[in-house]
Amino acid sequence: MDFLDVFMPVVWFVILALFLLLYVILDGFDLGVGILSLSSPSEQQRSLLMASLGSIWDANETWLVLMGGALFGAFPLAYGTILKALYGPIYLMILGLILRAVAFEFRENAINKRPWNLTFGFGSVLAAASQGVCLGTVLSGLPTDADGHFIGSPWIWLNWSSLVVALTLIQGYVLIGSTYLILKTSGELQRLHVRTARLAATTTLAGALLITVTSPFVSEALRERLFDPAFLPFFVLLPLLGIALIVQLFRSLAMGQEVWPFVYTVLLFILSFAGLGVMVFPAIIPPSVTIFEASSSVTSMVFMLTFIGVLIPIMLFYNIYNYIAFRGKVEVEPHKA
Secondary structure (H helix, E strand, O other), X not given: OXXXXXXXXXXXXXXXXXXXXXXXXXXHHHHHHHHHHOOOOOHHHHHHHHHXXXXXXXXXXXXXXXXHHHHHHHOHHHHHHHHHHOHHHHHHHHHHHHHHHHHHHHHXXXXXXXXXXXXXXXXXXXXXXHHHHHHHHXXXXXXXXXXXXXXXXOOOOOOHHHHHXXXXXXXXXXXXXXXXXXXXXXXXXXXXXXXXXXXXXXXHHHHHHHHHHXXXXXXXXXXXXXXXXXXXXXXXXXXXXXXXXXXXXXXXXXXXXXXXXXXXXXXHHHHHHHHHHHHHOOEEEXXXXXXXXXXXXXXXXXXXXXXXXXXXXXXXXXXXXXXXXXXXXXXXXXXXX
């Protein structure tokens, strides 16, 4: 293959990984706050949680839309195969996101807020669980024919390993949502989410360990990669770094720090995604279809890269400006509680 035939698929694999990582981090704490809203002890505290998202949650979800478009353009075979395999959880994820959006807007002007509170929380759980199921199913591997087209059951995503990944992702979202709320709230509400952060960190760690231990039994490709001598140093270093970050996270929570718990959680997400990327690369449809087999033409990828090269800085600037403009603690007027 020519240089560009190798280089461009790798570039787009990295870009897609970046989009997915940005979505999981940014919309992750958004979904986490939605899940946490189900356990809010009072309507006033729940209003504070909703207010913390009011100016940013729409922008967070744009990374998911961008990732879907980029996957369709750069790896059309992967787009078609993965979508066909995961119609069920993808539809459920979209339903969850729609329920969240409707509930968020209607709740603001509703006299009886309880139905919309439950809808927002349930939509958050549904969206997070669906994303975890999708991730777990893809990691386990999708059966394909010689042309890379999906040939498995439409219910392939209903299995115990995908459920474990889904539950772990929910806990991860609760963790990053809790650390975000430590930043945005104060007083009793902040202390409450210090406790939820500790609990979520423990359950997320347990889930991550369970996924690591069971991965060799779920997929032969994952087993070969995990025990490949060339990757062994990486897979030894990765857990050590993760443990160090978990220790620092608990330490920062014990010290009453506000910024560092969120920073350590984001670093844990980045570390996890680095591990997932190394486990599957160069597959785009694990275990058998690589980025080189599923990519579109070099001309298309170069054209898309020119467009994306302009769009990414604009979106990053908008997101950064949004967070700077709406930084600080959230407050709710008494009559809105």
